[in-house]
Amino acid sequence: MRKLLVVGLGLLLVGSLAFGEKKVLHIYTAFDADQAQVYIEAFEASHPDIDVQWVRLSSGQVLARVRAEAANPQASLWFGGSNTSHIAAAKEGLLEPYTESLAWQYMPSQFKDPNGYWIGLYVGYIGFVSNTEFLKKVGAKPPTSWYDLLKPEFKGEISLAYPFSSGTAYTTLCGMLTAIGSPEPGFDPEDKDFIKKFHAQVHHYNESGSACITQVGMGEVGIGVAFSHDILKKGVAKGFPVVMTFPKEGTSYEIGGMALIKGGPELDLAKIFYDWALSKEAQDLYKQFFRIPLNPEAEVAEGSVTAADVKVLPIDLLWYGEHKDEIIDQWREITGE
Secondary structure, eight states: OOEEEEEETTEEEEEESOOTTOEEEEEEEOSOHHHHHHHHHHHHHHOTTEEEEEEEOOHHHHHHHHHHTTTSOOOSEEEEEEHHHHHHHHHTTOEEOOOOOHHHHHSOGGGBOTTSSOEEEEEEEEEEEEEHHHHHHHTOOOOOSTGGGGOGGGTTOEEEEOTTTOHHHHHHHHHHHHHHSOSSSSOOHHHHHHHHHHHHHEEEEESSTTHHHHHHHTTSSSEEEEEHHHHIIIIITTTOSEEEEOOTTOBOEEEEEEEEETTOTTHHHHHHHHHHHTSHHHHGGGGGGTOEESSTTSOOOTTOOOGGGSOBOOOOHHHHHHTHHHHHHHHHHHHOO
16 A cells, blocks of 8 residues: 655654545554554554554644644544543543443453543553663663662753653653652652752653653663663664663553544544454554553563563552643643743
8 A cells, every 4th residue: 555654843644645445544643653553554454445544643742632623623543642641631521432342341440441431552661771881981870769860970861751742751750759759649849859850960851752762872861761662672672782770669650542532533433443453463563562462362572571570659640640731730830841
C-alpha cells in the first residue's frame, strides 16, 4: 500500500494516497512513530478493507487536540499513551465507553476504567538512563535515588520532557510527588522544594518522553529520565554507552491505554481496531519494543523490566488523572516553564 508521510510542526500524518473502496479510520496515537507504524501496518494487513490515517502526538498533545475538537471530532480512536491523560479526558466527557469488548470484560479492574472509557494496553516503569562516559568523566555513580538527581555533578546534565506535553514526564512528576513528600497525592512544601531544586539541574526539556535517551546516548547530556522499555530499545539495544538504574525509594509507572473518542466519525471501525489491539497477535508485537503487554498470552521480551524487577510506588493514578491540569499548573508556577 502506498503511504503519504508528512512531517511538519512536530506532527506525523500517515494515510493512503488511493483509498478506492476502503473504509478509513482516523487515529491519534501517542506511540513513537516507528512503533505506531508497526502496529498499524499489522492491523491493516489483517483487515485489508480498512485504511488507517494517523497522527502521532505525545499524550498531553493528544488530550489538547481532543479537547479542541470536542465539538467536531476528527479522529475516532486514541491509541497509546499514559492513562492519566485518558482519565482526564473521561472526566471531561470526551471519551466514548465500550464495555461490550471481550477484552474489556476479561481485563483486571486495575487496568481499565470501570465504566469502559479507557482500557490498558501495556505497563511501563520510569528509570534513569546515564551515559557511562559522562559518569567516568565526573567521577560519579549512576543515580539510584530521586535525591541523587540533585547532586552538584549532575547540574545542567539532565534531560526529560515537559509534563504538560508528555505522558512519560507527567508519570515521572507523579512519582516524584509520591516519593519525596507525603505519599498522599498532590504537592506539599517538601515536594515544591524538591521540584524547584530539580528544575535547576535540568539542561533542557523535550516534547517527547523518549527523546532524552538518544541525547544521553550521544553524550549531549549526562542523564535522562524515561520509561525503561524506551531506554532498552533506544539506548541499550542500539549500543550506546548507557546504563539504566531505578530510584531506591520506588519508581513511578504508567498504564498505557486506549480509548474511543466521543463523537468520532468512524466508531464502528475504531471498535474493530480496539478489539484487535488487545489480541495476542497485536500484543506480541510489543516484544520488539520491550513493552509489557496486558494480554496474559502475549510474549514478553527477555530483559524487559517487570513489576518484579523494581520497587513500585503506590501512585494514585486515578487522582492524578482527574487532577492533571491542577498539577501541571502548580509545576509551571514553580518552574516558570
